[in-house]
Amino acid sequence: MPAKPGTTVTWVHLLQALAAREGVEQLGLSSRRMAGLLGLAPSAVSQYLSGKRVEQGFLSFAADPRAREIARHTVEALIESQEAGRPPTRPLLEGAAALSELPGEWPGPAEHGAHGLAPVPGRGASPELRQLARWMRHRVKAEQVAVAQCMRLAQRARDELTRSLLRQIASDSLRHAEIVSSLASYIDRGVSGAFASGITRKEVEALIEGERRAEAQADAAPGRQLHGTMAILVASMEADERKHTELLRGLLQSGFRG
Numbered sequence: 001m002p003a004k005p006g007t008t009v010t011w012v013h014l015l016q017a018l019a020a021r022e023g024v025e026q027l028g029l030s031s032r033r034m035a036g037l038l039g040l041a042p043s044a045v046s047q048y049l050s051g052k053r054v055e056q057g058f059l060s061f062a063a064d065p066r067a068r069e070i071a072r073h074t075v076e077a078l079i080e081s082q083e084a085g086r087p088p089t090r091p092l093l094e095g096a097a098a099l100s101e102l103p104g105e106w107p108g109p110a111e112h113g114a115h116g117l118a119p120v121p122g123r124g125a126s127p128e129l130r131q132l133a134r135w136m137r138h139r140v141k142a143e144q145v146a147v148a149q150c151m152r153l154a155q156r157a158r159d160e161l162t163r164s165l166l167r168q169i170a171s172d173s174l175r176h177a178e179i180v181s182s183l184a185s186y187i188d189r190g191v192s193g194a195f196a197s198g199i200t201r202k203e204v205e206a207l208i209e210g211e212r213r214a215e216a217q218a219d220a221a222p223g224r225q226l227h228g229t230m231a232i233l234v235a236s237m238e239a240d241e242r243k244h245t246e247l248l249r250g251l252l253q254s255g256f257r258g
Contacts, residue, residue: 011096016040017058018071020048027075037078039088061099070098089171093151129187136184143177161229168236195257204252211245
């Protein structure tokens with residue numbers, strides 16, 4: 001059966017809602033642990049559990065034993081990924097794809113919230129702010145298309161390394177969509193600047209030192225002898241390490257108030 005219409009990101013949101021309830025109510029995980037596994041704020045999981053935040057199509061799928069089984073399997077895969085130090089993106093994308101094959105109400109766009117894209121600010125907002133909000137909406141749509149296209153190609157690829165490369169791009173696009181959605185929720189409230197809280201500069205400096213060690217190890221790695229998709233994947237890891245260092249340095253320079 002072909003997958004239903006709707007973006008991959010939307011199906012991920014619905015899966016997160018189902019997995020949150022399955023993990024806490026059936027598997028006995030704490031809401032904070034579940035939030036960490038799903039990459040959500042604890043408040044988002046609490047809203048899923050209380051029913052204050054329900055993704056469109058949730059009730060239809062929550063009543064389907066097959067959907068609950070997919071959600072349970074996703075939670076178990078997320079636990080394994082966390083223990084192995086792997087990102088949660090692959091279990092979420094695979095679970096979302098399986099969910100989209102089931103009969104039920106097609107999920108619509110996510111509501112405004114931790115995942116939903118904030119509406120364009122009202123008439124009282126400045127033209128610049130309204131233009132920025134519109135740009136963010138277009139950017140999220142573009143990232144959603146990229147996720148769907150990469151996952152479609154990954155399913156057609158016949159070797160694991162090519163699938164890994166395409167899933168990595170899909171993971172990045174999904175993360176970009178989430179970042180822009182979070183930024184948009186601030187813009188909607190008229191907030192154009194935010195600063196780090198709950199962490200210290202010393203802790204960030206320790207992270208930078210760890211990234212430096214990782215970069216040094218990458219320079220000495222035997223990756224220079226690899227070719228094709230193998231070399232591309234190693235190069236992507238090295239690029240990530242450089243990006244992490246750049247982000248942490250930026251956090252030190254301008255991410256703290258004062």
